[in-house]
Amino acid sequence: MSPWRLLLTRPEEDCAALAQSLEVAGVASSCLPLLAIEPVQLGAEHHQRLAALAQCQAMIVVSKPAARLLLEHLQQAGVQPPTTGWFTVGEATAAVLRSAALKVSCPAQGDDSEALLALPALRQAIAPAGARVMIVRGVGGRELLAERLAEQGASVDYLELYRRCLPAYPAGMLMHRIQAERLNGLVVSSGQGLEHLQQLAAADWPRVARLPLFVPSPRVAEQARAAGAQQVVDCRGASAAALLAAVQRSAAPAS
Template sequence: MTDWRLLLTRPADDCAALAETLAAQGVFSSCLPLLEIAPLPVSATIRRSLAELVQCSAVIVVSKPAARIALEWLDVCGMALPATPWFSVGAATAQILLERGLDASFPAQGDDSEALLQLPRLRQVVSQPGARVMILRGEGGRELLAERLRERGASVEYLELYRRDLPAYAPGELPRRIKAERLNGLVVSSGQGFEHLRQMAGDAWPAVAQLPLFVPSPRVAELAHAAGAQIVVDCRGASAAALLTALREHPQPVY
């Protein structure tokens, strides 16, 4: 895998951790975070939703930032951690919850909403009469989870904890970085991360779109194909292990 030279676009801390893992496997990478997590102010509405977690049949956490911010705010507000069953989209998010002693479950295969919806324990919880689910996430995002859970008879609410901003960069920084560091692959971790990639590429997008693009799910792959990306590799997960597997399976660039 040593011929790969990847652009990483995750939030800064996650980007650095992924770069370290890749370096240990002989993969060069360059970090250009295209998502900046900005916690929302703790409003009366948010405090009320936090207090209502104990009344929920299930709490679903869709990302690591959502897990970290929710736990921090529960501490700041002096609220006990709910004994409610918690669920997460991926293992890394679940680990944050488990480290705090929460009863957290996640799908063994897949890092997306579709995989979580197939989890037997979640299906059992939401099938109970009067099931109430709180989804912890950033502003906006997919509606699939809520739609499917409501179809199963559950009441679903959102607790939005943060927004995902595009960090400020000089015009042309993305194509400049790709050229200067001879990068031959791009990695995005979400649909919004991909949209920010396109935005950063600007007029250079047709050229950037020629590079192999590694994405975490079929949904993001579909977005990328629709936008003109020529080589899209679905890693079937957002973890470092999923990316490394995809790198091994995908033909390396030839110089």
């Protein structure tokens, strides 16, 4: 049995799946979702962009919630999506789209924006002059994809389908959970997840920040260190396999 006891903070469904994967590998965990997915009400602009997918050379779907909501809205609107030109950051999101018989490309190594931008298939898709790209995501978020694609001559639009909210928890709950379950590591899956962790910790953040913190990318690692996290482990990916590999190569704190 691994000496690690991790706090998982992904959205509820993903948190449960991750906990199960870790349990099989002998890693104990506790779920405290810090990202709740709230679908947005679609307006005329959303419907215009759903219809515009057929004119895009590349459609980038950044998360599983985005993929699920997109398929639901396409079905409700009676819009037939193009079968090719789909891209995702990770394999899990690709699997959602492939369930609708869409052909999806994603990086074989690394599941972040940088890995996707380096994907030859995406570079080929946006090579034609005036190539159009639709990024399907939640409201707000990182602009790196759009900025880099625009630098390469692509015209980029967003189709934003949900908001990420911090669930309501009692004050002090985070520290209480850590102490009661003797947790010795924290896991966040995004920059916003880290922000919500800090927000929930509130006055307890200096103590929480002493625990090892597993993050999915160099960008979030930099953000965590800037926020005062003292032991940051970059998993180089957000998948269960990437987390497990990082856990297995990291020494747990002494009890």
